Amino acid sequence: MLRWLLRRLGSAALALLGITFVTFCALDLAPVDRAALELARRTEEPGAPELSTVSRDVALAKLRLRYGLVDEKTLQPAPVSQRYLRWLQNAATLRFVGPGEDPVEFRSRIGRALPVTLLLGSLSLLVALLLGVPLGAWLGMRAGSASDRAVGGALLVLAGLPDALVATIGLVLFAGPVFDWLPAGGFGASDDAASRGALAAWIDASLRLVLPIGAMAIGPLVLIARFLRESVARTAASPFADNLVAWGFPEPQRARRILRVALSPLATLVGSLLPMFVAGSIVVETVFAIDGMGRLAFEAVRANDHAMTMAVTLIGAVATLVGFVLSDLLHRALDPRVRLDA
Amino acid sequence: MNAHRGDAVLVGTWAVWHAVGMLAVVVFGSWLALDADTTDLARVYASPSWAHPFGCDDTGRDVLARAVRGARTTIGASLVGVALAACIGTALGALAGSRRGMVDAIVMRLIEVFVCFPTLLMLLLVGACFGSSPLAVSASFAVVMWPSFARVVRGELLSLREREYVQTARELGVRGMRLFTGHVLPQLRGQVAVVAAFCMASAIVAESTLSFLGIGPGPQSGSWGAILAQGKANLHVGVWHLWMIPGALIVSCVLCCHALAERMRPRS
Numbered sequence: 001m002l003r004w005l006l007r008r009l010g011s012a013a014l015a016l017l018g019i020t021f022v023t024f025c026a027l028d029l030a031p032v033d034r035a036a037l038e039l040a041r042r043t044e045e046p047g048a049p050e051l052s053t054v055s056r057d058v059a060l061a062k063l064r065l066r067y068g069l070v071d072e073k074t075l076q077p078a079p080v081s082q083r084y085l086r087w088l089q090n091a092a093t094l095r096f097v098g099p100g101e102d103p104v105e106f107r108s109r110i111g112r113a114l115p116v117t118l119l120l121g122s123l124s125l126l127v128a129l130l131l132g133v134p135l136g137a138w139l140g141m142r143a144g145s146a147s148d149r150a151v152g153g154a155l156l157v158l159a160g161l162p163d164a165l166v167a168t169i170g171l172v173l174f175a176g177p178v179f180d181w182l183p184a185g186g187f188g189a190s191d192d193a194a195s196r197g198a199l200a201a202w203i204d205a206s207l208r209l210v211l212p213i214g215a216m217a218i219g220p221l222v223l224i225a226r227f228l229r230e231s232v233a234r235t236a237a238s239p240f241a242d243n244l245v246a247w248g249f250p251e252p253q254r255a256r257r258i259l260r261v262a263l264s265p266l267a268t269l270v271g272s273l274l275p276m277f278v279a280g281s282i283v284v285e286t287v288f289a290i291d292g293m294g295r296l297a298f299e300a301v302r303a304n305d306h307a308m309t310m311a312v313t314l315i316g317a318v319a320t321l322v323g324f325v326l327s328d329l330l331h332r333a334l335d336p337r338v339r340l341d342a
Numbered sequence: 343m344n345a346h347r348g349d350a351v352l353v354g355t356w357a358v359w360h361a362v363g364m365l366a367v368v369v370f371g372s373w374l375a376l377d378a379d380t381t382d383l384a385r386v387y388a389s390p391s392w393a394h395p396f397g398c399d400d401t402g403r404d405v406l407a408r409a410v411r412g413a414r415t416t417i418g419a420s421l422v423g424v425a426l427a428a429c430i431g432t433a434l435g436a437l438a439g440s441r442r443g444m445v446d447a448i449v450m451r452l453i454e455v456f457v458c459f460p461t462l463l464m465l466l467l468v469g470a471c472f473g474s475s476p477l478a479v480s481a482s483f484a485v486v487m488w489p490s491f492a493r494v495v496r497g498e499l500l501s502l503r504e505r506e507y508v509q510t511a512r513e514l515g516v517r518g519m520r521l522f523t524g525h526v527l528p529q530l531r532g533q534v535a536v537v538a539a540f541c542m543a544s545a546i547v548a549e550s551t552l553s554f555l556g557i558g559p560g561p562q563s564g565s566w567g568a569i570l571a572q573g574k575a576n577l578h579v580g581v582w583h584l585w586m587i588p589g590a591l592i593v594s595c596v597l598c599c600h601a602l603a604e605r606m607r608p609r610s
Contacts, residue, residue: 011451014454015454015458018455019455019458019459022459149349157593157597160547160592160600161593162547162554163551164570164574165593168589169589171577275458275460275461278463279461282462282466283462283551283555287574297466301466309467313460316460317458317460324458
């Protein structure tokens with residue numbers, strides 16, 4: 001068990017290294033001169049002094065030095081390997097920014113966004129599991145029946161809906177045009193609700209979460225339900241299920257035993273859902289104006305914020321890798337057959 | 343059981359016609375000479391009518407003309423991206439499956455890296471760095487989707503190489519490239535086509551999402567995601583067609599891809 005875990009963690013670490021390299025390449029090879037961009041941003045600020053050609057060149061060189069684009073000694077463009085190693089060194093010590101910027105402020109931006117997204121993600125996963133598992137089991141027990149086909153068809157349509165469309169439909173149905181029941185966005189209680197006491201603030205804050213969680217949960221929910229339906233139907237048609245009948249187990253007990261066997265492969269699926277939540281959080285947080293990691297990532301990419309993009313990508317990738325390892329662990333714990341292979 | 347089969351055939355037929363229709367729009371859309379750019383304040387938010395079957399948007403542009411142009415960007419970019427991904431993925435998967443050893447290990451690690459990567463984040467990254475022309479979007483789809491092809495091709499190769507007919511061919515002296523292209527590749531066609539159909543569905547969704555967020559091939563291209571974003575922005579005015587029409591187009595294309603995948607799945 002320990003050896004398996006060590007090997008698994010080793011390969012995860014290798015994958016992580018690969019991810020950092022791919023991210024770095026994607027950003028570094030981009031035909032964008034970050035120093036020139038930053039300088040242009042500064043000179044466009046109101047009240048910024050007009051720069052002469054010489055001071056402009058000096059400022060550019062300083063910025064390039066700070067971003068690690070040039071070598072400190074020779075002032076020639078630094079080779080890719082050197083820039084990558086330097087970035088990796090900074091990332092390992094959680095210093096994602098260049099020497100001149102404030103790492104504390106940078107970390108606090110992530111520190112504010114991360115809990116919001118974790119809350120959204122974990123609640124959505126919970127909703128997806130609480131609704132998807134019973135639905136999948138119910139369909140699997142009736143595989144091939146008219147109700148299975150009708151609900152299965154509906155699930156197929158739902159599986160094709162992009163997050164953006166789900167969020168829009170949610171807004172249409174519940175936040176205005178049809179039923180004006182829920183607030184259209186934001187995170188946490190409004191000042192108005194907060195002034196009316198703790199309970200009102202709590203209710204307002206939770207109402208604001210309903211639509212984002214619904215929009216984020218629907219994709220994983222459909223996947224879970226369809227996956228479990230297949231798994232239950234397969235188990236119910238296996239010799240194992242015939243055996244239960246032969247032993248004379250009554251129907252409810254049979255269903256429970258079949259479900260217990262059919263549930264264990266779900267552990268691997270839940271791990272692979274994590275990238276979906278990362279993607280979902282980008283769309284959902286942007287649509288509902290929630291300041292979480294997804295929005296942070298979106299804004300960073302748009303604003304060419306090199307350091308923040310790297311940091312957010314790295315955090316997303318680490319979360320995904322941890323999810324994969326955890327789901328493998330869970331699968332081994334639930335299903336003794338997996339342990340026999342190793 | 344019979345009714346069940348009938349349903350599947352009906353859905354398959356619909357999917358084929360849908361795909362043919364969409365491709366026709368992509369290829370011949372510009373011949374229709376629809377005017378997608380003229381703004382007219384008199385018809386802002388106009389509902390669907392005979393003159394404008396899909397209605398008009400918030401600046402009075404004809405939504406049908408914009409949707410036709412959007413089909414070119416959305417489906418065109420997705421098709422090119424999936425085709426690129428299929429070529430890269432099949433080549434790498436074949437390399438891994440036939441060479442084994444070191445090459446196999448490297449390709450498998452690469453696949454692992456790309457699978458762990460949150461797809462949309464990757465697309466955002468590539469999109470932001472390499473501009474948002476349809477070609478850049480296609481290239482980013484190729485980067486994100488090749489592992490699906492590589493995995494399937496590698497797995498199939500590993501089982502095919504043990505098959506008798508491949509061993510017979512090898513003993514008869516067919517080797518290397520010839521063995522792969524002449525005897526193995528034809529067997530992989532079905533599997534690759536199924537993966538391609540699923541990738542096409544997710545590419546259409548991804549392209550729409552990118553344009554919805556305002557990072558895709560730009561609002562000028564009239565991509566479906568961009569029209570959806572307009573619809574979302576104008577919800578408070580009570581216009582329905584602006585989000586329903588692009589939404590229905592996206593969903594029907596995605597369903598069409600799923601149905602095609604189902605139809606092409608090799609029966610064993």
